[in-house]
Amino acid sequence: MENKENMTKVAPKPKKKPEAEILLDRQIEMRKKSRGTDITIISVFCAFILFFGIAFFVIPDKAISKTENRALKQAPDLSFSRIVSDLKRDLRMMTMTESEKAEYRSEANWDNVKAAVGTDKSYNDYFAVFSDEIGDYYADQFPFRDQLRAVKAATEIALLKRESNDVLFAGKYLVKKDTVSGVVIEEDGSTRARTSEDAKETIKENVRMISGIEKYLPDNIDIRTAIAGRTVDVARSALPAIFPYATTHADEYWQTLKEAAEGSGVTTVDIRDTLQNRFAAGEYVCYKTDHHWTSLGAYYAYCDIIRSFGGEPYALDQFRREVFTKKFTGTTYAKAGACFGGMDTIELFRFDGDENYTSTITDSYGNVLTTLRAFYNQDVYRDINDKYGVFIGSDRSGDGGNNAVTIVTDNGQTQREKMILIKDSFGNSLVPFLARHYDLIVLDMRVYTGDMEEFLSDPALSHILVAYNMETFMNDENISNAALRIIPYFRSQSN
């Protein structure tokens, strides 16, 4: 050992540096060179999180999102007492078995819990988890939320994904994909998402309800059912060639509707094909950024409906088309976060003398909310985002035209028949056309909880129109609210 050491000392060989060391040296050298970059990266990162982190606190919270047309989450309660109350709640629940916990948490048990813990909170507030609330609050109130959502949509497009949040970018049009919404509550209390089979059952159930109405209706009242297509049904020619429309369930829904209607003798008006053809011919029948039909689309539907009732629709040139806005962005835009076909134009179809018509909007209890000259509420809906509410929308801007009862009349200028229009929001833009033929009782069964006897006993009542779009018709059974009021009334009349 000693010898060797001595030898090396005596005769130091000029050693070649090992490769690993050269590499290390080079890396150290490069690290020095990249020091500027390192500092830049740190600055960028810190500046970014600080900017948004501070902006979040500085920018005041918004109550609603104009683009998304919904209420935004507000700051959660983060007081000490709330955290203590949460801790107590969790401790209490920890001592329970699984089944006891489920029972404790059930809404039915809420009054007992409330009394036991002496809280004045609501069920949802009591069981809310504050970290979840903070997460939602941050996402909803985040600075530049709209712009960031557009960045996401643009990224999805750049990755050639064609979709954002289940909305398809089909050329200029934003098309909500064919999906089923809602949940089913099973007998054991558990829930599951509705499937296409459930949707078909809902369609059949709705048709059954309508056929019940038809059966008990006296001969002097005519009833028709008009189901509007969704954009995915109407704008088929705009869908990308590879879009698997055929393997979604869309066609099956229409088939189910057709078969159920034929089987039970319900008279339907086929407005889907009409609009599909009009769309294919390049007409602007559905909005690019919203799920509704345009006024022009509603006009074509109206023609089919009136003809089906045996009447003669007014020609297109007998209306004066007035532009309400050219800056409409609707529901599909809100969902997708971006659009590439520009904003939509809302037209109002006017005719001579329509200013003498009035639309009286009431809630379920008969309280008048607003009385409109003609059918349009331009003043309230011009500056808010939900511009489709211009059609029979009340002055409460949140309702977007979906109110319990709207009575539309020409104020006795002519002796006219009456029509009950049972509708969802698609029906709102049919009102201006139908009103030229009948005095209307417009009912939104999603909202209206009152009695129908007053309307049904009207001797002038001659027509009932059920006008829904497929989205509502396959997901919602609110038509039963109408059937369960109409059928008993006429049944008692015929006895």
Added chain:
Amino acid sequence: MVFSTLEFLFLYLIVALGFYYLFPRKWRNVWLLVISLVFYGWGEPIYLFLMIFTIIVDYICGFMVDKYRDDKKKAKTALVVSVILNLAILGFFKYYDFIVGSIINKIPGVNIPLLGLSLPIGISFYTFQALSYVIDVYRGDASVQKKITSFGAYVTLFPQLIAGPIVRYKDVDDALNERTETVDLFASGIRTFMAGLAKKILLANVVGELWSNIRAVPMGERTVLAAWVGIIFYSLQLYFDFSAYSDMAIGLGKMMGFRFLENFNYPYIADSITDFWRRWHMSLSTWFRDNVYFPLGGSRCSLFKTYRNLFVVWMLTGIWHGAYWNYILWGVFYGVILMMEKGFLLKWLEKIPKFFRHVYTLIIVLFGWLIFVFENTSEGWAYVKNMFGVGAAGFANSADAYLILRNLLFIAIMILACTPLPKKLFYKLYFNENKTGKIWRVLVPVGCAALLVVCTAYMVDSSFNPFLYFRF
């Protein structure tokens, strides 16, 4: 709390890092402990008591082990106390309902109510970390930590608290007492963190949503192709998600002067299952190797014992992942395959072309995930049948074509991200001495900013941001 949320990035991290660097060195571990406890208690503050209990128990046990270093018996007692207590807590929260519900209650006439306790987040990770401390001290691999705050900081360290990597005490022993935070380590930490964040938000969450859509399709409506694509998507999601958490943890660690070992090393380029497990969740494999496999005798004993040891380790690995039968099955599945590879398969594999070795590995891994993902075994079984055409809606349909075509670019990006190529390319360009390097070093901060904007955009507008490890 999880990393891929707005409140983490734009509130928690600012506060955590800000004060970390404002405070003098000697306070930093205390601050780390405080802020990590906040991180831990974010979702379920109730379990903070449990965490503090674990810290105190293991601190005392470590202390005793060190004090009685010369009295083997007493030292061993302290070690055993620590092991039993830690495993008892883990067992109670994680396995009580499983043992009662799936085993004991199967005995006729027995019906013990289930507790339905939510699992304390990250309990499997931090329990193993706490254990590793006492074991390392006992073995003399690490010195005792006298400061309870520093020890507490080690157990709760927020970067790896909830999803690993499982950091062995001996690996951070020195750093815990004295570490130097440098500019280039911080910058490198940001790069690692950003890579992880992007992987989680732009890849894992997106492909995860595609998988969950495929999974949600009713049995008779799914095609054979969709079933295969689905499980491939799940494999990608799990890898990106898990390795993203590790990347973010490692990155955050670097920002505060810690150097954690890598947890993933491109597992999907492995050419055998033995190789795969040297690349996947390395910190867990290492933990089991050091603390179970080697103490049992490893492979330096009789053939029977070696296989028994392998079996025990893989059974435990399975159980560690969750208290369901499928995880045990999954562990045993890998145990058996690894035994076969050890016995004869590896020798065979060496003879076939590299390409087929990769195919073999990926297929085994795919079937592994198939066992792993379905906690409900009947759903899993039906899915497997689907993959082979039983009860499927044909081989393929236009919906599959649409799904694949519109995600083609995304799929290509994901495949690339499974390989070391992007990282290699990055190093080649970034540490280049000529002009390319210069340009590149300007571009990286710009890219970093762009990535931050895009990631934030996806966080703001997302309904799908799952945390996959709540069973661990």
